[in-house]
Amino acid sequence: MANGTRENGRSEGERDEPPADEAALSARLDRLNHRLSEVRKDRKNQTDQSGSGAASSNASAMARGFRLSSELIAGVLVGAVIGWGIDRLLSTSPWGLIVFFLLGFTAGVINVMRAAGVANRDASDRS
Numbered sequence: 001m002a003n004g005t006r007e008n009g010r011s012e013g014e015r016d017e018p019p020a021d022e023a024a025l026s027a028r029l030d031r032l033n034h035r036l037s038e039v040r041k042d043r044k045n046q047t048d049q050s051g052s053g054a055a056s057s058n059a060s061a062m063a064r065g066f067r068l069s070s071e072l073i074a075g076v077l078v079g080a081v082i083g084w085g086i087d088r089l090l091s092t093s094p095w096g097l098i099v100f101f102l103l104g105f106t107a108g109v110i111n112v113m114r115a116a117g118v119a120n121r122d123a124s125d126r127s
């Protein structure tokens with residue numbers, strides 16, 4: 001240490017300057033950071049432009065799903081309630097409930113098919 005050098009072989013005046021490989025690495029990191037910021041900015045612009053349309057299509061798809069499921073559940077419940085009422089009036093337990101439950105399920109499936117556009121609403125188009 002008497003000659004003005006440190007343990008790593010550099011003199012005290014050289015310690016402020018980074019070696020060439022560190023400078024190159026720093027430059028590459030700066031370029032990479034710049035490219036990443038550009039890509040992030042582009043992605044943000046793309047999501048801002050398409051975000052409103054995607055959100056509304058997801059909302060309408062969810063609304064359609066709720067409508068179709070409520071059509072099916074309503075048909076089953078109405079059929080079950082009518083069957084239960086007939087069983088109570090005529091003392092035919094459980095046959096009225098079973099028959100009208102199945103009829104309600106069938107009506108619910110038909111309503112779902114109509115709402116989804118699979119089946120036509122009037123049968124005159126088939127002939």
